[in-house]
Amino acid sequence: MTVQTTPTTPISGQMPGTSGLRKKTRVFMEPHYLENFIQATFDAIGGGEGRRFVVGGDGRYFNSQAIQVIIRMAAANGAAEVIVGRDGILSTPAASNLIRMNKTDGGFILSASHNPGGIDEDFGVKFNGENGGPAPEKLTAKIFEATKSIAAYKIAVTHDIDLGTTGDTKLDDMLVRVVDPVADYQALMETLFDFDAIRTLFANGFTMRFDAMHAVTGPYARAILEDTLGAASGTVVNGTPLEDFGKGHPDPNPIWAKDLMNLMMSDAAPDLGAASDGDGDRNMIVGRGAYVTPSDSLAILAANAHLAPAYKDGLAGIARSMPTSAASDRVAEKLGIEAFETPTGWKFFGNLLDAGRVTICGEESAGTGSNHVREKDGLWAVLLWLNILAVRKQSVAEIVTDHWQTYGRDYYSRYDFENVPTEQANQLMTALRAKLAGLAGQTFADLQVTAADEFSYHDPVDGSVSENQGVRIYFAGGGRAVFRLSGTGTQGATLRLYLEQYSGLDGDINRDTQDALKDVRAAAYAVSDLTQVIDREEPDVIT
Structure with a gap:
């Protein structure tokens, strides 16, 4: 050589x-x-x-x-x-x-x-x-x-x-x-989940559509779902990885997985719809007529993880990224285990997982995973959902509704303003930071600010500090808005606005999401002067 x-x-x-x-x-x-x-x-x-x-x-x-x-x-x-x-x-x-x-x-x-x-x-x-x-x-x-x-x-x-x-x-x-890229991963999945129960689920007529989005999970999903678990041939669609992902956008959300969403909201919907992204670490879960937000999915998986063999003894703790809704915190509180709020980025979960402080982690950007690896794992989340469905013998919609009735509902949405000129995006964030100290007690669009800060994370394992991880603004009545610039784009800036409104156990859990968030949205726009600074009223993507 x-x-x-x-x-x-x-x-x-x-x-x-x-x-x-x-x-x-x-x-x-x-x-x-x-x-x-x-x-x-x-x-x-x-x-x-x-x-x-x-x-x-x-x-x-x-x-x-x-x-x-x-x-x-x-x-x-x-x-x-x-x-x-x-x-x-x-x-x-x-x-x-x-x-x-x-x-x-x-x-x-x-x-x-x-x-x-x-x-x-x-x-x-x-x-x-x-x-x-x-x-x-x-x-x-x-x-x-x-x-x-x-x-x-x-x-x-x-x-x-x-x-x-x-x-x-x-x-x-x-x-x-x-x-073989699939074999060792499949062997790991077989140690985590009750494959016999899932086989029986499919054998009894359960139907599913998995959209691999012409990305990497196609071979994994076919081998596991169809060849091993007995899902019908054709359950996995767009299953051949292509260099350009079939000219699509391999992001599993209701916008880019629109064909799957349309199917799941139609009379021809199967029992479960799922999708994964380019490299297989994200997931989308949709029941018949029922989209499950990533924040809710994390909370529901954590609350029901004990139904799968690998987690039958319970969880050590739950971690979520800061922009993710507090739904999983409520699960941790009920289970009597630790809950952690970290910056966005799976590497921040690594120390907690290695130290045995948490078992399940998740991000609002459709990433969930556990201590079986040190990455989020799209197909793992789908298999855990299948294991839960096989044991509970309820529909996705029934499981979600039961969760809201038990914990209350965290109405949640993310607004992506893409390709914003970097100067404008930085101007908005800089102005927000300058206001933070004096926001508490002020009212914007009829909502009073109760607290506001720039999130900094103090790692409880190694003591490291990560600063400037996003601006958080809390409103009276259980509302929250988070402003953050994303690091996943390759041109311009992506400004992300996260909106959250907790219903409470006695609140209405059946409202339209955007209607439930309209007051928090108005307050977030007002406090940030968003429309004036970036010259945008509507986001490019709402999830």
Whole structure:
């Protein structure tokens, strides 16, 4: 093997965000760009000598080419072994599982999550640590610093590795293991859930539609739902991963999974509808005529987790991201367990999971998971729903209604204002921060502010502090508005406004969501001068 040390210069803009580095695909295809980031990652973790890594991605455009580069660079940096999903395919939770079960030193996951794919769309790379979870902030900061000073990268000059056939190959001294991307993940799922009960559910006529959105979960869903659990052939639709996700937007929400939503609200609806995203870590759950918000889904899964074998002894605790509704907090209180509120980003759950403080975690952006891996897991959430449905023998709508009657309803919605000029988005947030100290007691659109702050997180495990994680404004009567700039886009800024209104146990649980939130929305717009600052009245996406 010939190792080439290629002189290079730092490329500006290589700042890892909450989910690694995301840019337009053509940017990653520029000379040295991908190589710089990968070498910076090796440098930040202390090199690759003798280490073992997992590599895989969601199959989007440039996935295969990028994997070949990473394999050659791993070899040049002295790695002992690389484990790769066949055809370069690995869902994010499956990659986390492989890292953990093989006790590797981490892994490179190639995805831009729920963002569109294609040569003119988005690509991404992130590094997960040896616990299987996203790199912590200290490491992403080191990677960023390394990208600013990198002078050369190492890469092996050799042929491409055949990724189409499982088996072992030697690249000089480095072992390359190509593995079935589904097998180990499916084996893990079989230890968590009552597959016999779910088989019986399907055998008794239960119907389902799973929309894989031409993304990575297609092969996983077909193998588990249809081939193993006995769901009818055709239950999984859009099940072949495509480089451009069929020119769709692989984000499982009522806007981008509209065909599924239309079906579930029609007379032809099956018992359960579900969808997952580009890299398989998000989920959408819909019953016949009943959309389940991600915040409610987290709370319902936590309240019923004991019905699945892996969680029969109860939960250690529940964690949610700050913008997620407080519905899961109410479950934790009733169960007598800890509840945690963290910043957005799954890496913040990692310490809590590793320390055994929590069992189930979730985010309002359709990510839920448990301590089985260190990533959110879309198909896991679907299987837990199926296990609950099999045991309770009720419909999705009945389970949701029963939950609201037990805990009260947290009306909830997220407004996404996309591609806002960065200057305007920053202006809105800066002005809000300047007002915070004096907001309590003021009234906006007939709602009085009871408290307001900028969320900072003090990690109870390692003591680290993460500041400036979003502005929270609480209103009299159980309302809350959260303002936050998202880090998942690749151009402009996405301003996210989260609205929440708690009904209380004696409140009306059957109102239209947007009607129930109209007072909080009006107050949030007024306190932020949103329309005037960003020149928008309506969001691009409401979920």
